[in-house]
Amino acid sequence: MRRIRPETRWAYVFLLPWLIGLVVFQLGPMVASLVLSFTDFDLIGSPEFVGLGNYAKTAQDPKVLRAVGNTVYYTALHVPLSIALALALALMLNRITGRAAGVFRTIFYLPSMTPYVAVGVLFLFLLNGQAGMVNQFLGLFGIEGPQWTTDPDWILPGIVLMSLWNLGSTTIILFAALRNVPRELTEAAMIDGAGRWQRFRSITLPMISSAVFFVVIINTISALQMFDQVYAMFFGNQIAQQSHGDAALFYVVYLFQQAFQFLHMGYASALAWVLFLVIMVITLIQVKVGNRLVYYEAEEHAG
Amino acid sequence: MAVIPASPGSRPGARRLGRIGLHAALAAGGLLMLFPFVWMLLTSFKGAHQMLNTPLDWLPNPWRAQNYPDAFGALPFAQAYWNSFYIAVLNVVLTLFTSAMAAYAFARIRFRGSGLLFGLFLATQMVPQQVTVVPLYLMLAELGWVDSHLALIVPGFVNPFAVFLLRQFIRAVPIELEEAARLDGAGRWTIFWRIVLPNVRPGLGALGIIVFLASWNGFFFPLIFLNSPELATVPLLVSQFAGQHGATDYGLTLAASAISVIPMMIAFLIGQRRILNSMAMSGLGGR
Numbered sequence: 001m002r003r004i005r006p007e008t009r010w011a012y013v014f015l016l017p018w019l020i021g022l023v024v025f026q027l028g029p030m031v032a033s034l035v036l037s038f039t040d041f042d043l044i045g046s047p048e049f050v051g052l053g054n055y056a057k058t059a060q061d062p063k064v065l066r067a068v069g070n071t072v073y074y075t076a077l078h079v080p081l082s083i084a085l086a087l088a089l090a091l092m093l094n095r096i097t098g099r100a101a102g103v104f105r106t107i108f109y110l111p112s113m114t115p116y117v118a119v120g121v122l123f124l125f126l127l128n129g130q131a132g133m134v135n136q137f138l139g140l141f142g143i144e145g146p147q148w149t150t151d152p153d154w155i156l157p158g159i160v161l162m163s164l165w166n167l168g169s170t171t172i173i174l175f176a177a178l179r180n181v182p183r184e185l186t187e188a189a190m191i192d193g194a195g196r197w198q199r200f201r202s203i204t205l206p207m208i209s210s211a212v213f214f215v216v217i218i219n220t221i222s223a224l225q226m227f228d229q230v231y232a233m234f235f236g237n238q239i240a241q242q243s244h245g246d247a248a249l250f251y252v253v254y255l256f257q258q259a260f261q262f263l264h265m266g267y268a269s270a271l272a273w274v275l276f277l278v279i280m281v282i283t284l285i286q287v288k289v290g291n292r293l294v295y296y297e298a299e300e301h302a303g
Numbered sequence: 304m305a306v307i308p309a310s311p312g313s314r315p316g317a318r319r320l321g322r323i324g325l326h327a328a329l330a331a332g333g334l335l336m337l338f339p340f341v342w343m344l345l346t347s348f349k350g351a352h353q354m355l356n357t358p359l360d361w362l363p364n365p366w367r368a369q370n371y372p373d374a375f376g377a378l379p380f381a382q383a384y385w386n387s388f389y390i391a392v393l394n395v396v397l398t399l400f401t402s403a404m405a406a407y408a409f410a411r412i413r414f415r416g417s418g419l420l421f422g423l424f425l426a427t428q429m430v431p432q433q434v435t436v437v438p439l440y441l442m443l444a445e446l447g448w449v450d451s452h453l454a455l456i457v458p459g460f461v462n463p464f465a466v467f468l469l470r471q472f473i474r475a476v477p478i479e480l481e482e483a484a485r486l487d488g489a490g491r492w493t494i495f496w497r498i499v500l501p502n503v504r505p506g507l508g509a510l511g512i513i514v515f516l517a518s519w520n521g522f523f524f525p526l527i528f529l530n531s532p533e534l535a536t537v538p539l540l541v542s543q544f545a546g547q548h549g550a551t552d553y554g555l556t557l558a559a560s561a562i563s564v565i566p567m568m569i570a571f572l573i574g575q576r577r578i579l580n581s582m583a584m585s586g587l588g589g590r
Binding site: 015 | 326328332335337338339340342343346354359400401402404405412413414415416420423427429430431433434435438439441458460461466491516519520522526527537538541543556557559560563567568571578579582
């Protein structure tokens with residue numbers, strides 16, 4: 001047997017607790033989940049092998065189609081809107097100085113400190129068709145607001161609206177990136193007579209492109225996994241669940257129902273793997289596209 | 304204040320106007336962010352009779368502070384606070400400790416399998432928790448940990464992001480410090496404990512805050528693993544409360560929400576500079 005280098009032994013001593021956790025709580029369950037996804041298992045009795053049956057079922061399950069539709073609709077609106085708004089806030093923050101910038105940064109981040117569940121409960125109230133503040137505000141302009149929480153056509157737009165309140169992290173990341181844009185660059189361009197839009201387009205945006213790219217990926221992944229707020233709003237009790245039909249059925253909500261309400265563990269595992277594959281494909285596409293669009297400095301930071 | 308050079312041709316008056324406009328736009332944005340909180344607080348003092356008045360009553364009339372003790376008494380909120388708090392603290396301690404050890408190995412020790420392990424670790428970062436949750440549930444049920452806090456504490460420490468972040472920090476510690484200690488006869492563990500950890504304190508602090516928040520605000524796992532009311536965490540209890548009272552008494556429900564939000568708000572306002580810097584630095588913050 002080959003002698004194990006003492007260095008290697010030490011490395012594994014340091015890695016051990018984490019490695020055990022990785023195997024027991026991450027890799028093991030991943031493999032188990034993949035296996036379960038090929039079975040029919042409802043906690044009673046032992047899993048029954050059904051091959052690709054569960055995956056075939058997802059393609060035909062009308063609820064899955066509905067949930068995918070809702071989730072994609074939400075993601076397609078939430079990601080561009082939230083990043084555009086956060087970028088606008090970050091750009092404005094970057095142009096003011098001193099204390100005021102800190103105060104605004106804090107205020108913009110406050111919503112992100114709020115538990116998602118509380119956000120959901122709060123917005124169920126704010127979006128209420130009769131007594132909600134949103135419609136009261138629209139009323140000031142003579143607009144009769146929709147029934148955001150009960151009209152199936154308006155539930156998703158309402159959820160998008162709620163998501164736009166949570167711009168904190170995205171704003172903070174973009175703001176930090178803007179701070180790192182060397183001032184000399186924009187100043188040089190200014191002297192050359194470049195207008196504001198031109199400076200933004202050809203200097204600022206390329207310089208922060210990796211941060212923008214990063215928040216696009218992060219926001220897309222988390223939008224696809226939307227759960228907490230929607231669950232607290234529309235699925236917290238039986239009455240709420242029935243009265244909204246499937247207008248607020250998000251993919252992970254349906255997965256949760258299959259697993260922990262109907263105890264279809266095999267089917268839920270298949271749903272989870274479909275989600276995983278979709279996230280992986282989207283991330284890969286974004287990385288591919290990103291590599292073409294993102295400007296990386298020749299010198300990387302530490303690491 | 305930094306001097307912002309005027310673009311050629313812009314007059315001081317126009318610049319002044321621009322600055323006022325800028326601050327006004329930011330203030331409007333800030334108001335939109337703050338308003339839901341203000342409205343939550345105001346509403347939490349209103350009685351049920353005030354909810355459907357049109358036009359809306361801005362202020363509670365009368366101020367019903369009773370909503371707070373009522374909400375607090377209806378479900379075991381005091382217990383939930385303690386549950387959320389100690390679970391979050393244990394999550395922080397476990398995550399920081401195991402992640403720092405692993406990060407040190409990845410950052411500073413050359414060993415067989417390093418590349419393979421790190422690749423594996425990066426791959427797990429992309430796996431959504433929905434993939435592992437079903438087998439995790441089955442396994443923890445087998446262990447008898449379902450409906451126990453162990454289900455939230457023990458599996459929580461596997462956090463690839465934490466290892467990644469701390470590895471960056473450890474790499475920035477000057478290697479000379481370690482070499483000097485080694486010459487003095489310090490072993491690996493002493494170096495890790497006495498030299499490396501104290502030098503990455505900002506990283507540990509940032510990570511600790513992120514882990515604490517994620518644990519405190521977490522909902523998916525408590526919802527799945529906990530049943531008994533006395534074991535509930537704060538978000539779980541708020542969701543149950545809204546389920547029971549949401550449609551009938553908004554004042555009471557929003558008082559319950561406010562109860563869940565206020566302590567974090569206060570903690571945030573005290574430590575906000577550090578928290579925001581760490582969020583920007585890590586680029587994540589969980590959401």
